[in-house]
Amino acid sequence: MSLFLSFKLYKVIMRKSYKAALWIICLAFMFAACDDSKPAKNGETANAGNEAEMQNEQQKDADDEKSDSPMQASVITDIIKSIPSPLEVSFLIKESGTSYLKNELNDHKKVDNYTNSYSKALNLGVYSTDLGYANIYEKNQDALLYLNSVKKLADGLNIGQFFDYHTIKKLTQSGNDMDTLLRLTTTNFEDINNELQNQGREHLSILILAGGWIEATHLIGLVYEENKDEKLREKLGEQKIVLERIMLVLDYYKNKSNIEDFINDLKELQSVYKRIKIIEERGDPIIEITDDGPVVTDTRKSTVEINDQDVAEIKSLLSSIRSKIVD
Numbered sequence: 105m106s107l108f109l110s111f112k113l114y115k116v117i118m119r120k121s122y123k124a125a126l127w128i129i130c131l132a133f134m135f136a137a138c139d140d141s142k143p144a145k146n147g148e149t150a151n152a153g154n155e156a157e158m159q160n161e162q163q164k165d166a167d168d169e170k171s172d173s174p175m176q177a178s179v180i181t182d183i184i185k186s187i188p189s190p191l192e193v194s195f196l197i198k199e200s201g202t203s204y205l206k207n208e209l210n211d212h213k214k215v216d217n218y219t220n221s222y223s224k225a226l227n228l229g230v231y232s233t234d235l236g237y238a239n240i241y242e243k244n245q246d247a248l249l250y251l252n253s254v255k256k257l258a259d260g261l262n263i264g265q266f267f268d269y270h271t272i273k274k275l276t277q278s279g280n281d282m283d284t285l286l287r288l289t290t291t292n293f294e295d296i297n298n299e300l301q302n303q304g305r306e307h308l309s310i311l312i313l314a315g316g317w318i319e320a321t322h323l324i325g326l327v328y329e330e331n332k333d334e335k336l337r338e339k340l341g342e343q344k345i346v347l348e349r350i351m352l353v354l355d356y357y358k359n360k361s362n363i364e365d366f367i368n369d370l371k372e373l374q375s376v377y378k379r380i381k382i383i384e385e386r387g388d389p390i391i392e393i394t395d396d397g398p399v400v401t402d403t404r405k406s407t408v409e410i411n412d413q414d415v416a417e418i419k420s421l422l423s424s425i426r427s428k429i430v431d
Contacts, residue, residue, distance in 0.1 A: 190320035229315025
């Protein structure tokens with residue numbers, strides 16, 4: 105799938121590629137709408153002494169989250185739609201013949217360490233990628249553990265109410281109705297983005313997306329180091345364009361807590377990506393009418409020029425940035 109699809113094209117048509125691009129993060133969100141938590145028993149309040157501190161932190165988050173001058177919803181939506189999916193990356197990794205890298209995923213037990221909206225949003229993206237990765241490898245027990253972590257973070261960000269958990273769980277377990285699953289997840293992600301826009305918290309959408317992207321790209325680097333698959337090497341180079349789009353939105357919110365430091369870390373990564381060349385060969389799009397509406401196939405091709413030194417530096421920087429997010 106080309107990375108050069110125009111933003112306007114995404115606005116005008118419904119496409120399976122668009123749906124796939126949002127599926128993995130949306131899937132995790134939908135799992136977040138589990139049954140209401142049971143009331144805590146007396147013996148379950150060992151952390152009650154920290155509640156006042158947590159409430160103060162949450163109030164600080166609430167005050168910080170609101171944007172004085174929010175970016176237009178259409179701009180964020182267009183950029184989100186243009187970014188390829190961690191699910192696509194997970195499929196590519198599995199197709200390369202690599203075994204399941206359980207120890208390289210974020211530990212689900214760390215979920216309670218993420219106490220502010222910034223860390224919750226980023227790690228919601230991370231865990232969403234890990235959940236999708238585990239699902240693709242059919243590691244059901246791991247997927248369940250990541251499901252629980254995603255639920256906790258989504259609830260903590262007050263966006264767990266948008267999803268039909270039981271329907272999505274049934275579709276996911278059956279694995280036989282992916283088109284319906286993609287339609288539902290796309291709709292619900294749009295609902296999330298709209299709600300965050302209405303609340304003046306739209307920057308959380310891009311943080312969730314950025315967390316998922318970092319985890320997926322981190323996995324590409326690890327797997328490429330192991331098997332030297334050229335498709336993964338090219339995919340790693342293509343992330344130059346994705347990073348540019350993420351940075352475009354993040355820069356708008358650089359005055360938010362922690363985001364400026366995050367941007368500075370990503371700028372180091374971007375400095376390496378500037379050395380990578382992506383050469384595009386143009387082609388006319390092909391439009392096919394399906395039951396789901398028009399599907400546009402972009403026939404443009406791209407050649408990525410990236411050497412071993414570039415790969416090593418990208419992998420190292422990604423590992424450092426990821427550690428700051430998950431540890």
